[in-house]
Amino acid sequence: MIVAGCDIGSLTAKAVIMKGEEILAAQVMRAKSHPEESAREVMAKALEQAGLVLQEISYCVGTGYGRESIPFANRVESEIACHGRGAQWKMPSVRMVIDIGGQDAKAIRLDDQGHVVRYVYNDKCASGTGRFLEVMADALNIDLNEMGAVSQSSHNPVSISNQCVIFAETEIVSLINEGRNIADIVSGLHQALAHRVAALAKSIDLEDDIVMTGGVAKNEGMFAALGKALGRPLKKTQRDPQINGALGAAIFAAEYLRN
């Protein structure tokens, strides 16, 4: 029985195709201007990767902010529920997910069945989301995907005094002009974002094991900084951390099919 999950976010679209416990295909792409277009395209890519056609998908669950516009979804589920389910895939000991995306951050606590116990969410303030790093990468004129590697050589991370993205950007520009070491600036930025997100997660109390998901989890520097800010070891996912929501949606699809 083949199922699928499709997560249409504001910046990226993701699709996962599963058979039993196994992931047959997983795709991530930049969102198009229309969510429907994103959904069709990302699913087509995933189907191609799995060597399947849409008719072979028995059940599909949609999630993410564009979930109502996915033409082939049999049902929709909230992002929070999907992220919770996805996080426990092959890691049943997970009780908390911290997801940092390009436009939001969330912390979710789970029971042993993957049901959501409590959650907290920030999409109001760009500081505390992946956008913080995006803006700063631009100011530093480095590639967002290189920030993790760049931060590795830092010995003396700078402390960033502004929280607001707009004010912090000005601060970064003056740090660059002062000739501060770029690795130290990037490392300082990771710490700043980690503290923001850790404060969000602590507001619903931490519970082990904790897994970090979302695109920002691919950044090694952020992964280390968040673990440090939480004061707890963090778990890595055994697959692309960005597909967590779509994976959870596919797991929901399999559950609906069984019942």
Added chain:
Amino acid sequence: MIVAGCDVGSLTAKAVIMNGSVLGHAVIKAKSRPEESAAEVMNLALERAGLKMQDVDFCVGTGYGRNKIPFVNLTVSEIACHGKGAQWIMPSVRTVIDIGGQDCKAMRLDKDGNVLKFVTNDKCAAGTGRFLEVMAKLLEVSLDELGTLSENAKDPLSLSSTCTVWVQAEVIHHLNSKKPIADIAAAINRAMAIRVGILANQVKAEKDICMSGGVAKNKGVVAHLEKVLGVKIKKLKYDPQIVGALGAAVIAGEKVRGGKAG
């Protein structure tokens, strides 16, 4: 007796020279070092008053760079100076809303210009002059134009975000959808007014209300803020940007007189 006030902010520096009335004043863009800004703006104000530094009997410094001003006799908080300055210009003032380039303050005063209650936002760019600066740049208009543009709005748009970064994305979306620029400007000024209105309500704004700081010159924001608060905002008859420096000079005058009396 000649007194002076010098207000060194993060973006601008202001100076006022007084002798019972205002003899000279100046506003300049801040230099990289506060001491430099202070010297330059003070010299300009003195020149306009036809005076020299030696003629000043007492000088009060204020603003974020106040501890770096070499020639001051005393430093006083910005809040106290804005209260005093607004009160001196308009004795009926009970609430001052000061919007600067990087912060926003709301304060309530008693009849003598003493501060009863105040709130400040300097953590979040939304609701400060910086928000307007970022938006003016996006629309490719000057700050002044952003203020007047919204008067021509036919169908003001709305913005769902508060965060400057997210509003930027919304404005880009409106621009790409070919929405009239006046309607976008109105949305920006309204969003700004809503944010500032929250601060004003926290101090329970009372009549008369006036505005100080550079943003007070923005007609669009003032008009929207009047709607948000449901009261008219009284216009000060001096440049709203010099209110802090003026208040510093008024305090300097009080010190000189107080010193003599004692």
